[in-house]
Amino acid sequence: DAGITQSPRHKVTETGTPVTLRCHQTENHRYMYWYRQDPGHGLRLIHYSYGVKDTDKGEVSDGYSVSRSKTEDFLLTLESATSSQTSVYFCAISGRETGESYNEQFFGPGTRLTVL
Amino acid sequence: AQSVAQPEDQVNVAEGNPLTVKCTYSVSGNPYLFWYVQYPNRGLQFLLKYITGDNLVKGSYGFEAEFNKSQTSFHLKKPSALVSDSALYFCAVRDKLFSGGYNKLIFGAGTRLAVHP
Numbered sequence: 130d131a132g133i134t135q136s137p138r139h140k141v142t143e144t145g146t147p148v149t150l151r152c153h154q155t156e157n158h159r160y161m162y163w164y165r166q167d168p169g170h171g172l173r174l175i176h177y178s179y180g181v182k183d184t185d186k187g188e189v190s191d192g193y194s195v196s197r198s199k200t201e202d203f204l205l206t207l208e209s210a211t212s213s214q215t216s217v218y219f220c221a222i223s224g225r226e227t228g229e230s231y232n233e234q235f236f237g238p239g240t241r242l243t244v245l
Numbered sequence: 246a247q248s249v250a251q252p253e254d255q256v257n258v259a260e261g262n263p264l265t266v267k268c269t270y271s272v273s274g275n276p277y278l279f280w281y282v283q284y285p286n287r288g289l290q291f292l293l294k295y296i297t298g299d300n301l302v303k304g305s306y307g308f309e310a311e312f313n314k315s316q317t318s319f320h321l322k323k324p325s326a327l328v329s330d331s332a333l334y335f336c337a338v339r340d341k342l343f344s345g346g347y348n349k350l351i352f353g354a355g356t357r358l359a360v361h362p
């Protein structure tokens with residue numbers, strides 16, 4: 130999976146609790162992304178990062194925040210988890226070199242989150 | 246806005262037969278198109294991409310895709326299907342290019358391919 134790890138791989142939590150998912154890469158890619166995958170929706174972008182401390186919202190960002198304090202780590206936080214956030218979450222990376230504008234994204238193994 | 250559509254939720258094919266997984270796109274400007282495969286309990290794996298050049302793009306595991314500008318399609322194909330090709334396949338298009346080279350991908354809903362022995 131292209132030097133990308135996600136932790137935890139599985140998590141069950143209760144409504145209202147905060148949850149943080151971690152993505153770690155060893156590829157020195159500039160761009161990092163968080164997606165959620167739900168049946169019938171494919172993958173939808175939650176947040177992305179275009180450098181250390183540089184992040185922006187995707188199409189389904191409500192209820193999520195992110196942080197990137199160093200190149201290799203991108204954290205996704207659910208401030209107060211809801212049942213609608215039960216999903217499989219994927220991290221992706223791209224762009225090892227500045228200026229690569231059309232290279233593909235590489236995906237981590239995913240985190241299955243269940244909010245009861 | 247850019248978009249992709251995968252008109253079939255599932256495709257069934259017998260092992261050894263050719264397979265096609267369909268994708269159509271809608272973009273302004275030149276399309277940058279991708280195919281990914283997802284095996285059970287795994288992340289997405291890149292198969293191939295079309296940026297420019299030959300309309301027939303060859304990728305991993307014997308897959309290829311045909312870009313057709315007039316039909317705005319980018320169908321995934323394989324001459325002889327294997328049972329091990331059974332998986333979920335996603336088509337994606339680059340949304341737009343941001344300053345600094347960042348690219349955002351828009352994914353289709355996915356097509357489940359089932360190859361029967």
